Amino acid sequence: MKKILSVFAYIWASLGTLIILVAFIGMDSWQQLSLNLPFMRVDPQYSGGAIVDSVVRNNLKISIHENVFPGVFRQSGNGFVQIDVNQCPADTIIIDSVFINNKITTISATPEKAEADGFEIEDFVKLADRWIIRLKIEK
Amino acid sequence: MNRKSNYWGTGRIGKSILLFAPMMMLIMLMLLGSASGGDAATQIARLITIAFFGAMFFLIIYTGKTDKWRAVAFIVSALLFCIAFIHNLILERGSMTFSNAEELSCTIPFCHIVTTMMIIPAAVKQTILFPGSLVEGFASISAMFVIVLCFSIVLGRGFCSWGCFYGGWDDGTSRILRKPVIKKVNNSYKWFSFAMLIVMALWSAEAAEPTYCSWLCPFKAVTENERIIDTITLIKNIIFTLTFAVLVVVLPLLTKKRIQCATFCPMGALLSLFNKINIFEVKNDTSKCIGCGKCEKACPMLAIEKRCPTLTCSKCGKCVDACPTGAMRFHIKGTPIDKHTTIARTLFIFPAYTFLVTLCGGSVANGLALIINLFI
Numbered sequence: 001m002k003k004i005l006s007v008f009a010y011i012w013a014s015l016g017t018l019i020i021l022v023a024f025i026g027m028d029s030w031q032q033l034s035l036n037l038p039f040m041r042v043d044p045q046y047s048g049g050a051i052v053d054s055v056v057r058n059n060l061k062i063s064i065h066e067n068v069f070p071g072v073f074r075q076s077g078n079g080f081v082q083i084d085v086n087q088c089p090a091d092t093i094i095i096d097s098v099f100i101n102n103k104i105t106t107i108s109a110t111p112e113k114a115e116a117d118g119f120e121i122e123d124f125v126k127l128a129d130r131w132i133i134r135l136k137i138e139k
Numbered sequence: 140m141n142r143k144s145n146y147w148g149t150g151r152i153g154k155s156i157l158l159f160a161p162m163m164m165l166i167m168l169m170l171l172g173s174a175s176g177g178d179a180a181t182q183i184a185r186l187i188t189i190a191f192f193g194a195m196f197f198l199i200i201y202t203g204k205t206d207k208w209r210a211v212a213f214i215v216s217a218l219l220f221c222i223a224f225i226h227n228l229i230l231e232r233g234s235m236t237f238s239n240a241e242e243l244s245c246t247i248p249f250c251h252i253v254t255t256m257m258i259i260p261a262a263v264k265q266t267i268l269f270p271g272s273l274v275e276g277f278a279s280i281s282a283m284f285v286i287v288l289c290f291s292i293v294l295g296r297g298f299c300s301w302g303c304f305y306g307g308w309d310d311g312t313s314r315i316l317r318k319p320v321i322k323k324v325n326n327s328y329k330w331f332s333f334a335m336l337i338v339m340a341l342w343s344a345e346a347a348e349p350t351y352c353s354w355l356c357p358f359k360a361v362t363e364n365e366r367i368i369d370t371i372t373l374i375k376n377i378i379f380t381l382t383f384a385v386l387v388v389v390l391p392l393l394t395k396k397r398i399q400c401a402t403f404c405p406m407g408a409l410l411s412l413f414n415k416i417n418i419f420e421v422k423n424d425t426s427k428c429i430g431c432g433k434c435e436k437a438c439p440m441l442a443i444e445k446r447c448p449t450l451t452c453s454k455c456g457k458c459v460d461a462c463p464t465g466a467m468r469f470h471i472k473g474t475p476i477d478k479h480t481t482i483a484r485t486l487f488i489f490p491a492y493t494f495l496v497t498l499c500g501g502s503v504a505n506g507l508a509l510i511i512n513l514f515i
């Protein structure tokens with residue numbers, strides 16, 4: 001029995017190099033395969049969550065993400081809705097109540113309805129190809 | 140008993156070359172296979188990298204000293220990795236710092252230590268709580284996941300001494316002085332890393348952010364840190380610099396122990412658990428042990444207790460090199476301790492060294508090319 005165990009141990013040990021090589025050489029395939037794992041998605045707190053609506057207005061593609069309330073066990077930060085605005089050639093862009101000043105990279109938001117409470121910019125950033133805007137929301 | 144006689148090929152050029160040749164082929168395959176073209180400096184750097192890794196492996200086989208030459212390859216890899224990493228960041232975003240632009244666009248490189256903080260969110264919420272890219276770009280989440288999983292299964296905590304591009308830093312500083320200034324370090328401090336693992340996993344889940352990365356990681360000082368825009372980010376950067384100075388430079392220098400890796404790193408603790416299921420181990424053949432205690436004194440990871448390597452052994456081989464009788468040796472679980480020493484050692488160092496070359500080889504070549512470019 002001990003001898004059989006030994007043989008299996010040596011076989012398993014000798015597979016080590018092969019496993020490392022296969023892992024690195026087939027990295028692209030393994031990466032794709034790992035995406036099928038249930039937890040393999042970036043938390044909406046960072047990714048903004050799934051896009052629930054997209055509109056094209058004034059040659060701008062505007063993507064609206066789902067509501068996000070960050071936290072694992074409990075809500076740990078402000079809730080937000082992320083809006084991506086692709087390609088901003090103009091100096092000033094107005095999308096409903098969100099004003100993007102592309103020249104001086106500022107954004108302001110004004111509620112259209114008086115009952116909209118706590119309507120403010122949570123975060124925003126200008127990237128090479130788009131603006132990411134996060135509007136604060138409350139439950 | 141002469142320790143050198145333990146290994147087939149030690150002190151014999153012909154036999155050493157027989158073991159070295161397949162590794163040299165692997166090194167060339169891994170470093171030339173994926174790379175092509177480049178300027179003169181890149182080509183020269185690639186050749187030097189191949190020669191360097193080849194030479195270190197040959198010396199491991201020929202001299203019978205595992206840790207000595209492993210450490211040279213490991214430390215050089217760590218230093219050049221950081222140079223190449225910072226250069227890459229500067230090329231991509233113009234700075235080694237990151238801001239909310241990188242966070243919101245999910246382009247922060249994912250490092251293996253983050254894994255420890257992802258466990259609870261991945262289990263509870265089925266999400267990765269890190270602003271990195273899933274597949275695309277440099278150091279994506281899925282690539283690091285595959286690397287960590289594969290290495291943990293094959294070599295357990297060997298990652299800390301054979302692959303971790305941070306470990307080389309305190310491995311290096313712990314070797315600067317010939318004798319330690321602080322002579323006695325309590326071995327039980329190593330259990331602090333398990334406390335760190337639990338605290339970091341829980342704290343990260345509670346705060347919904349990778350807290351070790353955000354607040355404590357010493358290696359932020361030499362890789363990527365948060366842009367200073369307010370008091371909080373200033374405090375964070377001060378903490379990164381202090382933890383690096385104390386845990387990676389000063390304490391390893393004074394104690395000759397890898398204090399950051401042995402006592403502070405939560406990833407080290409997680410990988411220690413994989414040692415339980417890992418086929419390779421370092422074991423003391425008690426029938427040959429004379430109880431000199433040199434192994435315990437030599438171990439940089441505080442892993443040896445009562446002359447036996449414990450769960451936190453990173454398989455660096457320093458105790459194996461230090462043992463005057465050859466009692467301490469690489470061993471394959473389930474096989475007799477007193478037989479096939481060369482086979483056990485060879486079967487361990489092949490995947491371990493292949494991993495080091497594959498993970499860090501490209502960065503070493505890139506870092507070297509940058510240095511060569513400074514002179515030509």
